[in-house]
Amino acid sequence: AQSVTQLGSHVSVSEGALVLLRCNYSSSVPPYLFWYVQYPNQGLQLLLKYTSAATLVKGINGFEAEFKKSETSFHLTKPSAHMSDAAEYFCAVSERGYGNKLVFGAGTILRVKS
Amino acid sequence: DADVTQTPRNRITKTGKRIMLECSQTKGHDRMYWYRQDPGLGLQLIYYSFDVKDINKGEISDGYSVSRQAQAKFSLSLESAIPNQTALYFCATSDQTDTQYFGPGTRLTVL
Numbered sequence: 573a574q575s576v577t578q579l580g581s582h583v584s585v586s587e588g589a590l591v592l593l594r595c596n597y598s599s600s601v602p603p604y605l606f607w608y609v610q611y612p613n614q615g616l617q618l619l620l621k622y623t624s625a626a627t628l629v630k631g632i633n634g635f636e637a638e639f640k641k642s643e644t645s646f647h648l649t650k651p652s653a654h655m656s657d658a659a660e661y662f663c664a665v666s667e668r669g670y671g672n673k674l675v676f677g678a679g680t681i682l683r684v685k686s
Numbered sequence: 687d688a689d690v691t692q693t694p695r696n697r698i699t700k701t702g703k704r705i706m707l708e709c710s711q712t713k714g715h716d717r718m719y720w721y722r723q724d725p726g727l728g729l730q731l732i733y734y735s736f737d738v739k740d741i742n743k744g745e746i747s748d749g750y751s752v753s754r755q756a757q758a759k760f761s762l763s764l765e766s767a768i769p770n771q772t773a774l775y776f777c778a779t780s781d782q783t784d785t786q787y788f789g790p791g792t793r794l795t796v797l
Contacts, residue, residue, distance in 0.1 A: 581726065604784045615690075615776060615788035616729075623783050662728060666784040673719075673744075674786055676728040 574599045574665050578677035586685050591635075591650040593680050595663030598644060605646040606664040606674065607637055616662065622646060633657070658684045689713045690789035692777050698795045699767050707762045707792050709777030718760040719786065720744075720752060723774040732775075735760055767796040 579594040597603060604623050608616040620631025627639040633656075637648045646663060663677040690711045699705050711718065716737045721729040721744075731744030733752040741752060749771060751763045764771055772795050778786040 606785070608788075615790045616778075616786075617788070618785060621783070621785055673731060673734065674729075674780075674784065676730075678726055678728040 574603070574667055574675045576663050576665050576675055576677035578661075578663050578680050580680055581678065582681045582683065584683040584685060585653045587655055588652050591648070591653045591657065591682065593648040593661050593663075593682065595637075595646045595648065595677060596644055597646060597663070597665045599665055599667055601667050604666045605637075605639060606666075607631065607635070607646075607648050608662045608664065610660045610662065610679075612659075619648070619661070653682075653684045655684050655686065658682055690777060690779055690787055692775075692789040692792050694792060695790065696793045698797065700797050701768055703767050705764045705767055705794070707775055707777075707794070709760045709762070709789055711758050711760075711777075711779045711787075711789075713779050713781075713787060714757075715779040715781055715787075716757060717780045718754070719778040719780070720750075720760070720762045721776045721778065722746065722771075723776060723791075729776065732762065764794075764796075767794075769796045772796045 575598045577596045606621045607619040610616050620629045622629050622639045630636045635650045660679045660681045662679050664674040693708045719734045720732040730746050735754045753761050775792045777789040780786045
């Protein structure tokens with residue numbers, strides 16, 4: 573069965589600092605991996621996804637993530653945090669060809685300090 | 687206009703009442719999903735549908751039922767609401783790359 577672990581339910585960074593949100597997954601077959609962002613009182617919005625092309629994936633708003641099979645990780649990074657990045661971030665995994673069900677991590681709330 | 691819409695956006699109801707949450711999509715996707723979100727638990731899958739004739743239970747289907755009225759419409763019902771069903775509910779659709787597109791959510795409070 574698939575699972576996702578997001579390390580750190582809350583992460584706090586200063587404006588302009590590096591953002592690093594950690595995600596580890598388990599999957600018995602090659603996965604698709606996703607990061608979603610949820611702003612207050614809104615639904616989830618896709619940030620980026622890995623579907624077996626390049627292992628370094630670039631998304632919206634300057635975010636990127638690297639798929640590392642050996643470490644079963646898909647960490648999300650952004651070189652310089654902005655106040656508008658404050659939100660909750662969810663990592664998710666699906667098993668290709670097994671029905672498009674996503675399994676979500678518990679989420680990481682990112683706080684950006686001025 | 688939004689691709690995935692949910693009604694109502696907020697609802698307060700009492701224990702024992704039947705309630706229906708509705709979802710419509712204009713993306714033309716066959717696959718639709720209902721999730722609930724609780725703080726610290728992420729999203730949990732309630733039901734999913736791969737087409738009008740295909741309905742499947744998710745992780746936490748007890749106490750819920752669904753109806754897929756058309757490709758574009760997928761409704762979630764709580765037959766007899768209880769307080770621990772107080773949560774944020776999301777509808778989603780997905781494309782062939784498993785990417786899911788979410789509605790804005792319905793905040794449900796059961797008193």
